[in-house]
Amino acid sequence: MIFYKSNHRLQIIQKLNKDFLFFHKKTLILRKIFKKIYHFKNCFKTQIYSYFIFMENISTPIISIQHLKNQIYEYKYQVSKDFLANFPYSDMENVQLDTTIILEKSETLLRVKLHIEGNVTLLCDRSLDEFEYPISLDENMLYQFSEKTEWVEDNLMLLGYDTVEIDLSQLIYELVQVSVPLKKLHPRFENDVYEENADGEILIYSFSTDGIIDDPETFSKNANIEGEEIDNRWADLKKIMNN
Helix, strand or coil: CHHHHHHHHHHHHHHHHHHHHHHHHHHHHHHHHHHHHHHHHHHCHHHHHHHHCEEEEECCCEEECCCCCCCEEEEEEEECHHHHHHCCCCCCCEEEEEEEEEEEECCCEEEEEEEEEEEEEEECCCCCCEEEEEEEEEEEEEEEEECCCEEEECCEEEEECCCCEEECHHHHHHHHHHHCCCCCCCHHHCCCEEEECCCCEEEEECECCCCCECCCEEEECCCCCCCCCCCHHHHHHHHHHHC
């Protein structure tokens, strides 16, 4: 009877040991899995967070950052003619631009990526006709939290800790304005060649549809772009000065 009880206890102990070893192995396996997940998260943080991007359409390029969590946000903003009301000296007559703003917030800084694509309406310098000019650009900005707010470099700005919002209006306007060419010509004039002769006159060579250069038109710097003749009094004065 005593032997039976001892043998039964031994079997129970062996079973407990076996179960313990089984769960211990499972625990080790789970621990390895969690370590791999943690390592993957640190190595590919951006890729993991990209699945949890907060997306929102906004009516103004002013973004409140006071209550943002440390994650990635995506904003869609439509730049229209109303946007130009804040910039009265703009060369653009109208704008139709799709703007995507990717904002990544962390404890110490904000990373902002801008993608702007669409068309702006310009006035031709030669004919004064309106034409559409395509825009497609990307820009990165870095905002670092600091004791004060100030620009450090073109793409780096310090933000005070008490900053509640960032206004991207000026940045968007400057990026688009810089993309507009200094010489604004209607597409039908894009193959024209401009030269200046020894007399200070501007020669405009217009290419025909078959690629042959037509006879150049001569315009004086003092004449308007449509080729009107200079007032005879100015022409006589110019001859006297040349002599």
